[in-house]
Amino acid sequence: MSLWTEVIINLAFAWLASVGFGLTINVPHRALILCGVSGSAGWIVYWSVNQIGVGRLGANFLGALCVGVLDIIFARIKNCPVIIFNIPGIVPLVPGVPAYQAVRAMVEGQLSNAEDLILRVIIVTVGIAMGFMLAQSIGEIFFKMRRKRKNKRNLV
Template sequence: MQLFFNIILVYLGTIGFGILVNVPKRALNVGGIVSVMGWLIYYFYTQYVGGYIEANALGTFSIGIFGIVASRCKKLPVIIFNIPALVPLVPGGQAYQVMKYLATGNYTLAKSYLIQVVFIAGAIAAGFLFSEFANQLFLRLKKKISIKKKPF
């Protein structure tokens, strides 16, 4: 039941952020689904396999791939799906801890959380980079296969 509740909150949070940044209405539902798919990969990875950094990279990679597919289906730019879908993976809790420990003077814990934020942000960037790389690789392979099939 807790997982179902979290899925609903991820979906609604993505829709809400999409409304704030003026995502077209026809893209809101699909953007929420893209976000839920990425968050589920993140959730199951953290629960059953490993740490947050790898989970963020895989979740962002899947958001990138699903966002590309959604952008082709809806004929809209991919950023319309990627940016709102990324909201559940942003390390807001760790960033808050950095500010809290800096304000209270506990610089050791602040440094530890800052390192986590930097690595998670890097994993998010790498996830998007690899999803775009996979898309470009797919398009090139598709183009080469279609060239080989044409008779001369």
């Protein structure tokens, strides 16, 4: 399969996952397309960084950072709370399969395998949380500087 075919398939399924989850949690229809854009952009960043050879933590961090920054921008554009875009946008990055496998391994008594899988889930979760925190900080700093600049212009 060619690289472009893989990219298109990844984009399409990440967009569908984000929009589908957005429909499930009743995201306003005016925000659904941008939820899909956010989710697919975050997934493509994750996928690309993972293809380069960066670990799971770095790939999830950069994917979540991309989602977080885009969500702040989209929230301003659509005049909606950021959480409307955050939740569906992060769905493609959530480690559902390793979490399921960890629970299954625990039930079957394979504690060593379960520990490895739980560690994988924790690493991914920490990467996502760090990406969101940095995106929020970047957004706050940017808009604070923007307000200061506006206030200086109004005073002059």
